[in-house]
Amino acid sequence: MKTSKLVVIASILVIAIVGVSLAPDVKAVNTKSMVVISLEEAVQDIDLVRAMHLQLNDDFLQNNQPYYTQHVHYNNVSVYITGTYNGWRAFFKTRAYIQANDLEL
Numbered sequence: 001m002k003t004s005k006l007v008v009i010a011s012i013l014v015i016a017i018v019g020v021s022l023a024p025d026v027k028a029v030n031t032k033s034m035v036v037i038s039l040e041e042a043v044q045d046i047d048l049v050r051a052m053h054l055q056l057n058d059d060f061l062q063n064n065q066p067y068y069t070q071h072v073h074y075n076n077v078s079v080y081i082t083g084t085y086n087g088w089r090a091f092f093k094t095r096a097y098i099q100a101n102d103l104e105l
Helices: 002-022 046-055 058-062 085-100
Strands: 034-038 067-074 077-084
Touching: 046 067, 058 067, 058 085, 067 085, 077 085
Parallel strands: 034 077
Antiparallel strands: 067 077
16 A cells, blocks of 8 residues: 555656646746837838738828827737827838739738
């Protein structure tokens, strides 16, 4: 009976040690899931600009506010983009230009 208890305890310890050693490394997980940047910084990344054009429209510009912040999902990160009314208006005018000239987003 003592031997079987010792074998059971040893098996549980081995299983626990193996489980811990096979667990994913916590440091490898992306901890930065949210970024706040300005509109001027955002337009420097062409892939982010594509994501912005696909996910945003200019309906939010109806309020008279000095700054507007919009949320975009990009590369598994929530990107909050802040810009002025004139900056956002210019951004959406580029989309109209791109669509009018059949350029690729």
